[in-house]
Amino acid sequence: MKPSLAVSPTEHPDVAAPELELSLGASRSWRFGVDLFEDVTSASFTRWIKTHLNDHRILVVMTPTVYRLYSQQLSACWSVLDVEPRVFVLACTEITKSIDAVMAVCRQAQEADIDRRGVLVSIGGGVCSDIVGLAASLLRRGISHVRIPTTLIGQVDAGIGLKGGVNFGVLKSYIGCFYPPKAVAVIPTFLRTLSEDGILQGIAEIVKLACVCDSALFEDVEATVTDLTRTRFQEPEAVAKKVLRRSISGMLTQLSENPFETVTLERAVDFGHTLSHPLEAATGYQLHHGFAVAIDIAFSAILASRLSLITEREALRIVHLLTNAGLPIYHAKLDGSLVEGAFDATKKHRNGALNLVVPTGIGRHTFVKDTNCLSMSLIGETIEYLQKASHTTARLPVDDAIRNQHENARNALRL
Ligand SMILES: NC(=O)c1ccc[n+]([C@@H]2O[C@H](COP(=O)([O-])OP(=O)(O)OC[C@H]3O[C@@H](n4cnc5c(N)ncnc54)[C@H](O)[C@@H]3O)[C@@H](O)[C@H]2O)c1
Structure with missing residues (x-):
């Protein structure tokens, strides 16, 4: 596509045509699966963990409540991995959903020596997956992230989409990204402990x-x-x-028609x-x-x-x-x-x-x-x-x- 000029060279002879016009275009294809599992303890979930996380350096981010309720069950899942993941417990509330929380995740990733092949895993509600998704998009210009949503909003909306973001002053999700996860696991039994x-x-x-x-x-x-x-x-x-x-398939259908919100703003x-x-x-x-x-x-x-x-x-x-x-x-x-x-x-x-x-x-x-x-x-x-x-x-x-x-x-x- 030719760039549109504000003035044309004929009207302004001083503006010479470029000697060489080069351009670069690129697109990236992506696909992620949303898989449902009976329970954290099911063999199929353990296999999913191994498939998506083995042979990578892993930083798991979870909220204090999720850590308190599920860390024991989850540690059995990590035991199938060759390298034990680093676990970071981060308070995730709408008020702490800021760039500072993203930086805290990045610092932990640095301390855990997360490399370009490293993977961030969010286990929590929409606030957690929004913060971790944004951190993953920034670390080393983009590393993979995997989502295990534990709230209903997470399982039907925030955790299965491709957006990450944080609040900025009074503006909600003002800083954010479109950055699809590598995979999503939905486990409805997490919902048992929700209020x-x-x-x-x-x-x-x-x-x-x-x-x-x-x-x-x-x-x-x-x-x-x-x-x-x-x-x-x-x-x-x-x-x-x-x-x-x-709900999940309806949401995915809606998202797949306009994933990066570039097709339409309707x-x-x-x-x-x-x-x-x-x-x-x-x-x-x-x-x-x-x-x-x-x-x-x-x-x-x-x-x-x-x-x-x-x-x-x-x-x-x-x-x-x-x-x-x-x-x-x-x-x-x-x-x-x-x-x-x-x-x-x-x-x-x-x-x-x-x-x-x-x-x-x-x-x-x-x-x-x-x-x-x-x-x-x-x-x-x-x-x-x-x-x-x-x-x-x-x-x-x-x-x-x-x-x-x-x-x-x-x-x-x-x-
Ligand atoms: N990125 C997107 O496309 C998108 C879409 C919808 C919503 N969102 C965002 O998601 C956020 C809301 O997410 P939310 O409703 O998951 O709330 P939340 O992330 O604030 O989580 C609520 C609380 O539930 C606790 N919790 C999580 N799992 C639990 C469990 N299994 N048992 C007991 N407690 C548990 C958490 O520790 C947290 O304190 C909002 O910030 C919203 O903007 C993002």
């Missing part, structure tokens, strides 16, 4: 995908969300596995990720990412129904799924100026277009391209609706609305 909140945060990401891409997934979650949360995604076993598999999986980032930051990261995503989903669904892009019934069904699961749909920091600021920041990130993802039905979506149709009064009404619906008593009308609709449908069938 209820930990499961709910992951459910918010699953609902995100289901709302815009997969109505069958939505129905499965809608029917079993209480059991899935109570049993930490262990029971009903068949549904839990199905929901995990569908991404269905950005649903729930427009207000959520500034909302998290506005709460000093006290509000967890998954909860902020749930609020953003509810906002976008109600906004879409007010724009007549989705029926009121379907929008309420989405909100009802969130509230029924126990997810928040409102936060006191959600106001008109936060939404306005979020739209401005999003436009900068999406090359001038808002591309707000909104559902047009269960499992379908469209993009609201600009802010012209989004008046401040419409935004205010939407927030007010969510505030009222979020109170326990005000949840009833939402439930009632859904129940009434089901009742009507049943009556219609009887007729």
Whole structure:
């Protein structure tokens, strides 16, 4: 491709044509597998460890909680390796998710004498894999990394994608990279020790995908969300596995169509990720990412129904799924100026277009391209609706609305 010049040589004879025009183009192909295993102790997982990690210098990064709960079981896995890995326990929270944490991983890698063939392994939630992925992209201009996500968000979203990143001031994931892992192992039994909140945060990401891409997934979650949360995604076993598999394959399909976000800036999986980032930051990261995503989903669904892009019934069904699961749909920091600021920041990130993802039905979506149709009064009404619906008593009308609709449908069938 010829470079475009601001002035042409004929207009400015002093600007001589280059004697020689050379260029270099390169592309790198990549592929990684996401493999599911029954348990940390299963023989197939041990084989996976050996395949991906043997004969390399390894730095394993895990969070204090994961270390406390799983280091013993994991040490049996390391015993199949010729060289024992170095283990680094790093506190990974949204507040410590900064370039300092990345540097701490790099220092440990240096001390462990990690060479170009070395591999970093992250075992933890999305914060851990985001920090380790970024460190791997920087060390020796890029070494391999392997992910073993231990949270639900990690297993269905953060840990199976190809992004790493950290926060910078109030800007979430402002410093980051697209840097695919070498391999990912998903082990659902890790979820047994998650808190209820930990499961709910992951459910918010699953609902995100289901709302815009997969109505069958939505129905499965809608029917079993209480059991899935109570049993930490262990029971009903068949549904839990199905929901995990569908979420992972749905996410991978979405990512494979636009892995480096160069094909389009219209991404269905950005649903729930427009207000959520500034909302998290506005709460000093006290509000967890998954909860902020749930609020953003509810906002976008109600906004879409007010724009007549989705029926009121379907929008309420989405909100009802969130509230029924126990997810928040409102936060006191959600106001008109936060939404306005979020739209401005999003436009900068999406090359001038808002591309707000909104559902047009269960499992379908469209993009609201600009802010012209989004008046401040419409935004205010939407927030007010969510505030009222979020109170326990005000949840009833939402439930009632859904129940009434089901009742009507049943009556219609009887007729
Ligand atoms: N890179 C991406 O594409 C992407 C996508 C989605 C989310 N994210 C990021 O992921 C982060 C959220 O990730 P998260 O929800 O995993 O939270 P998290 O990483 O903050 O982990 C939450 C807590 O759970 C603990 N924990 C981990 N596994 C556990 C287990 N099995 N049992 C008990 N406790 C356990 C951790 O020690 C941690 O204290 C956010 O920073 C978000 O921005 C990134």
